[in-house]
Amino acid sequence: NNKKPPLLPPPAMSSLPQREADELEWLLTALTPLLRDYEAENGDPDNVKVVEYHPPEELQTLFDFALRDHGTESPADIVRCVSETLKYSVRTAHPRFFDKLYAGTDPVGQIAELVTAVLNTNVHVYVVCPMFAVMEREILARTAALFGLAQADGSGFDGVMQAGGSFSNLSAFVVARNEMCPASRTHGVAGQRLVCFASAQAHYSIARAAMVCGLGLGEDVCVTVPASIQGCMDPEALDRALEKAKSEGKQPFFVNATAGTTVMGGFDDFQAIAAVCRKHKVWMHVDAALGGTVAFSPKLRHLLRGCEQADSLSWNPHKSLGTPIYSTVLLVRGHEGALERSNSSKAEYLFHARDDAAYNLGDKTLQCGRRADSFKLWLQWKRYGAAGFAQRIEHAYERAAQANDEVQRRFPRFLRVAQGMGTAVCFFFVPPQLQQAVAEFVRSKTAHAAGPAAAAAA
Numbered sequence: 001n002n003k004k005p006p007l008l009p010p011p012a013m014s015s016l017p018q019r020e021a022d023e024l025e026w027l028l029t030a031l032t033p034l035l036r037d038y039e040a041e042n043g044d045p046d047n048v049k050v051v052e053y054h055p056p057e058e059l060q061t062l063f064d065f066a067l068r069d070h071g072t073e074s075p076a077d078i079v080r081c082v083s084e085t086l087k088y089s090v091r092t093a094h095p096r097f098f099d100k101l102y103a104g105t106d107p108v109g110q111i112a113e114l115v116t117a118v119l120n121t122n123v124h125v126y127v128v129c130p131m132f133a134v135m136e137r138e139i140l141a142r143t144a145a146l147f148g149l150a151q152a153d154g155s156g157f158d159g160v161m162q163a164g165g166s167f168s169n170l171s172a173f174v175v176a177r178n179e180m181c182p183a184s185r186t187h188g189v190a191g192q193r194l195v196c197f198a199s200a201q202a203h204y205s206i207a208r209a210a211m212v213c214g215l216g217l218g219e220d221v222c223v224t225v226p227a228s229i230q231g232c233m234d235p236e237a238l239d240r241a242l243e244k245a246k247s248e249g250k251q252p253f254f255v256n257a258t259a260g261t262t263v264m265g266g267f268d269d270f271q272a273i274a275a276v277c278r279k280h281k282v283w284m285h286v287d288a289a290l291g292g293t294v295a296f297s298p299k300l301r302h303l304l305r306g307c308e309q310a311d312s313l314s315w316n317p318h319k320s321l322g323t324p325i326y327s328t329v330l331l332v333r334g335h336e337g338a339l340e341r342s343n344s345s346k347a348e349y350l351f352h353a354r355d356d357a358a359y360n361l362g363d364k365t366l367q368c369g370r371r372a373d374s375f376k377l378w379l380q381w382k383r384y385g386a387a388g389f390a391q392r393i394e395h396a397y398e399r400a401a402q403a404n405d406e407v408q409r410r411f412p413r414f415l416r417v418a419q420g421m422g423t424a425v426c427f428f429f430v431p432p433q434l435q436q437a438v439a440e441f442v443r444s445k446t447a448h449a450a451g452p453a454a455a456a457a458a
Contacts, residue, residue: 042093051090106322108383112376123370124362133359136374146295148308149333159331160364165289166205168314168330173209176283178342180253189214196254197223199233201261229418231266242280260291265422270306289316296390339364412439
């Protein structure tokens with residue numbers, strides 16, 4: 001692309017909006033070929049690294065990070081800064097970028113982010129964000145139906161988009177605390193001995209939520225429930241832990257189940273956990289940040305069976321749909337008005353009694369400033385449809401199955417930890433000097449697990 005950026009007119013010859021429009025055009029013209037080449041280079045993994053890594057001290061000698069009293073006089077310096085930022089940053093869209101539970105973004109999401117920045121509105125009251133408020137409500141309605149949290153007529157749920165999965169889990173925790181223990185919102189939790197439960201492989205944001213909400217940080221207030229090697233919580237152990245807590249005079253109120261654990265990718269038995277939660281009258285939250293996208297797939301949504309019985313659920317599209325970070329949905333089933341009851345501060349200068357007040361989403365969240373994160377997911381959904389999302393997640397699961405098989409094929413050089421339920425493929429590299437010992441150990445464990453019947457058959 002040899003197109004040159006247009007010349008910027010002298011400042012005195014145009015108004016401020018015109019000058020800003022001209023500079024935007026100049027920057028877009030200059031940066032478009034640069035960004036296009038950057039994206040295309042990810043298709044050459046043998047010759048392009050995931051990152052040109054340098055330690056912090058060395059990186060600061062390669063790039064001018066200093067901020068000065070006077071800015072640059074030329075937008076060309078901005079192009080140079082962007083170019084060098086691309087050069088020294090991690091290529092998350094590179095096919096060899098693994099491990100961090102997200103990857104690069106697609107063009108539709110990227111354009112949505114640009115438009116969001118140009119509009120720069122706050123999604124708290126309808127009058128300043130009419131398009132984005134309606135888009136967010138549409139996303140919430142579609143996802144509530146997808147996860148089975150809405151009634152047949154589309155009612156019976158509430159929801160709001162959040163600033164990431166950890167914040168979404170915190171918000172669910174706050175709502176659960178306030179709904180299950182109403183006095184805690186106004187009088188705090190002192191003397192109530194509230195206790196929550198999460199599996200040994202649950203995300204650390206649950207323990208942090210307990211700390212932020214005044215319960216404390218430790219096993220006494222956030223009880224760890226054993227999980228299988230695949231990452232699944234033991235429902236019977238949960239039942240015993242709840243019984244034990246109540247016998248000690250504690251007040252259980254919140255259980256976190258997981259759809260797609262961080263390390264192993266495990267999906268809990270939501271039906272069994274829901275039964276336990278009903279028995280003990282506690283709030284059931286499903287952290288579906290990683291695994292929730294399987295709801296789009298007829299082939300895979302059985303992994304979520306039972307999550308429709310949850311009181312709340314969080315989901316991160318940015319972990320599996322190429323949506324730019326961050327994009328998170330929080331849904332609440334049945335507890336009408338719970339989000340507002342928990343979070344509203346009745347800020348009269350902002351939230352007014354109007355006909356469009358139902359679209360004032362800011363009173364449902366702990367945030368005041370809210371980005372229009374709905375737009376990127378809405379635009380992607382418009383582009384690909386639910387069927388396109390299903391194809392994407394099914395393809396990811398197929399590739400994960402292939403990787404699992406390849407790890408097994410290369411045993412004992414690689415030792416698979418367990419057959420995964422999601423897209424995580426967990427294995428050890430076994431050094432050559434240990435491979436024979438590891439192979440013998442695995443064979444002995446396999447024979448022991450098979451039992452006498454297998455030995456007799458042999």
